[in-house]
Amino acid sequence: SQTIHQWPATLVQPVGSPLSLECTVEGTSNPNLYWYRQAAGRGLQLLFYSVGIGQISSEVPQNLSASRPQDRQFILSSKKLLLSDSGFYLCAWSTRTGTNSPLHFGNGTRLTVT
Amino acid sequence: AQKITQTQPGMFVQEKEAVTLDCTYDTSDQSYGLFWYKQPSSGEMIFLIYQGSYDEQNATEGRYSLNFQKARKSANLVISASQLGDSAMYFCAMPRDGGATNKLIFGTGTLLAVQP
Numbered sequence A: 001s002q003t004i005h006q007w008p009a010t011l012v013q014p015v016g017s018p019l020s021l022e023c024t025v026e027g028t029s030n031p032n033l034y035w036y037r038q039a040a041g042r043g044l045q046l047l048f049y050s051v052g053i054g055q056i057s058s059e060v061p062q063n064l065s066a067s068r069p070q071d072r073q074f075i076l077s078s079k080k081l082l083l084s085d086s087g088f089y090l091c092a093w094s095t096r097t098g099t100n101s102p103l104h105f106g107n108g109t110r111l112t113v114t
Numbered sequence B: 001a002q003k004i005t006q007t008q009p010g011m012f013v014q015e016k017e018a019v020t021l022d023c024t025y026d027t028s029d030q031s032y033g034l035f036w037y038k039q040p041s042s043g044e045m046i047f048l049i050y051q052g053s054y055d056e057q058n059a060t061e062g063r064y065s066l067n068f069q070k071a072r073k074s075a076n077l078v079i080s081a082s083q084l085g086d087s088a089m090y091f092c093a094m095p096r097d098g099g100a101t102n103k104l105i106f107g108t109g110t111l112l113a114v115q116p
Helices: none
Strands: A003-007 A010-013 A019-026 A032-038 A044-052 A055-058 A065-070 A073-078 A087-094 A109-113 B003-005 B010-014 B019-021 B024-026 B033-039 B046-052 B064-069 B074-079 B088-095 B104-106 B110-115
Touching: A003 A087, A010 A019, A019 A032, A019 A087, A019 A109, A032 A073, A044 A065, A044 A073, A044 B104, A055 A065, A073 A087, B003 B088, B003 B104, B010 B019, B019 B110, B024 B074, B033 B064, B033 B074, B046 B064, B046 B074, B074 B088
Parallel strands: A010 A109, B010 B110
Antiparallel strands: A003 A019, A019 A073, A032 A044, A032 A087, A044 A055, A065 A073, A087 A109, B003 B024, B019 B074, B033 B046, B033 B088, B064 B074, B088 B104, B088 B110
């Protein structure tokens, strides 16, 4: 069966520090991968979308970047964090075939920028 | 552009009763899908149920069912026989690009509290 791992679970970082969140998927090949952010008490906002290694689509202007160095690995990064980067970050995967296949989410990373 | 609206910020239900969580959507596409997710306080997003716009029957998954009214553009989630573990945020979602991709847009969610 497929599983998705996301770490760390929580992170407290000072403003201006770098960020690296990692997500890996097991049990499937060539997944679509996603990074979402959820502000406190709000819905989810799509940040990045990837259909393959090195193929990243940025969905909103922001201070963050994403990379996909391997088929089942998705990394969210920042060189210098802003206070506004605080939030709950969720990685997700879906199958490539079937545009109405659901997204499967990791457990999320709660980031607090101080 | 697609849009999802959930007008109930919070709902209460007594244990063992049924509850309906509202979701309306806006799209100009003929073919689309609607998803419901559950987010417990721990944070993970759990996929519950899916309804395709051309599905003839309303979707059901165990105690979850969708009251899909295409003409009204509504896809309400019905939870039967509520349990304490059903207390969570519930999000309605649909593909942003008319189903051309899996990119989902989400409503603002409904916080459900099940009371003993």
